[in-house]
Amino acid sequence: MRIRNVGRRQEPIRLMMTPMIDIVFLLLIFFIMTFKIVSPEGDFNIRMPAEAPAARDPGILMIPPLKVRLTADRNGGLTGVYLGEARMADAAPFEELRERIMQIVGDDAGPGSAVEDSEVELDCDYNLRFEYAIDAITAVSGKIRHGEIIKLIDKIRFAPPRSQ
Amino acid sequence: MRFRSRHSAAVADGDMTPMIDMAFQLIAFFMVVINFAGANQDERIHLPLSELAKPPEAPFELPITLQLDAQGMVIVAGEMIPVARVKPLLRREREFIEYRGGKPSEATIIIRADARARTGLVQELIKACQDTGYEKFAVAAKQQEED
Numbered sequence: 001m002r003i004r005n006v007g008r009r010q011e012p013i014r015l016m017m018t019p020m021i022d023i024v025f026l027l028l029i030f031f032i033m034t035f036k037i038v039s040p041e042g043d044f045n046i047r048m049p050a051e052a053p054a055a056r057d058p059g060i061l062m063i064p065p066l067k068v069r070l071t072a073d074r075n076g077g078l079t080g081v082y083l084g085e086a087r088m089a090d091a092a093p094f095e096e097l098r099e100r101i102m103q104i105v106g107d108d109a110g111p112g113s114a115v116e117d118s119e120v121e122l123d124c125d126y127n128l129r130f131e132y133a134i135d136a137i138t139a140v141s142g143k144i145r146h147g148e149i150i151k152l153i154d155k156i157r158f159a160p161p162r163s164q
Numbered sequence: 165m166r167f168r169s170r171h172s173a174a175v176a177d178g179d180m181t182p183m184i185d186m187a188f189q190l191i192a193f194f195m196v197v198i199n200f201a202g203a204n205q206d207e208r209i210h211l212p213l214s215e216l217a218k219p220p221e222a223p224f225e226l227p228i229t230l231q232l233d234a235q236g237m238v239i240v241a242g243e244m245i246p247v248a249r250v251k252p253l254l255r256r257e258r259e260f261i262e263y264r265g266g267k268p269s270e271a272t273i274i275i276r277a278d279a280r281a282r283t284g285l286v287q288e289l290i291k292a293c294q295d296t297g298y299e300k301f302a303v304a305a306k307q308q309e310e311d
Binding site for chain 2: 017020021024025027028031032034035036038039040041042043044045046047048049070072076124125126127128129130131132133134135137138141142144149158160161162164
């Protein structure tokens with residue numbers, strides 16, 4: 001049987017654009033509304049097992065940690081930075097701390113080096129604002145020279161909290 | 165003088181192609197830059213700045229995020245609780261990790277503490293985590309642009 005295509009004229013097919021544009025704009029608005037500029041953030045690793053120091057492996061020669069002491073006034077402002085017994089200059093205490101740490105451990109980060117084995121214990125006043133603790137962690141953990149990070153000490157721990 | 169319109173009234177049919185092109189380009193851009201990793205971030209916390217704070221190269225295994233605001237309240241899972249009452253919650257997390265076959269010593273506690281928070285409270289928070297069996301900690305800081 002032959003079917004003839006009778007009575008139909010060849011017309012150009014017109015696509016319905018309206019629903020697609022609707023969806024496209026909806027998606028666009030969704031992405032614009034949920035767009036949030038997030039500044040990058042990073043983390044400093046702190047390893048603090050709860051065990052007592054005596055319970056550690058006695059085979060490893062333990063180098064005593066470098067003690068960094070931060071003192072604060074009642075409002076949390078920084079009043080002094082000490083490395084061991086030495087007090088850092090008040091003008092730029094964290095710069096001096098970093099210089100002294102570099103003098104002690106050097107900047108050779110190879111295996112078995114002083115950088116690898118050294119540890120810093122942060123002893124902060126209870127009221128100290130946390131930003132100063134982060135400044136101290138930054139000062140002991142590295143330095144930026146010509147856009148590159150030179151690693152210093154990455155084993156950092158907090159001393160037991162002081163009373164209020 | 166009278167002008168006569170000789171054109172017949174036809175439906176104005178603008179060319180939609182450039183607009184759709186642009187709209188798709190914009191959608192592609194926003195899809196690429198959308199960031200779900202920032203879901204842990206909280207507007208109430210103003211992190212301290214550090215020039216060495218670089219985003220980690222690999223994500224932490226078993227991360228648990230604790231946020232400490234300037235008033236000393238811990239924000240965890242949308243709840244605000246004082247530091248002294250955080251232990252039951254940590255114990256619950258530990259049970260969950262153990263149930264899934266992990267160890268709490270492998271989990272990393274990410275502490276996002278406000279720059280104005282008291283360091284003693286951060287230490288108390290770490291102490292509470294240690295008492296519950298956690299060993300690995302990471303304190304978060306916001307990346308500071310170099311001078």
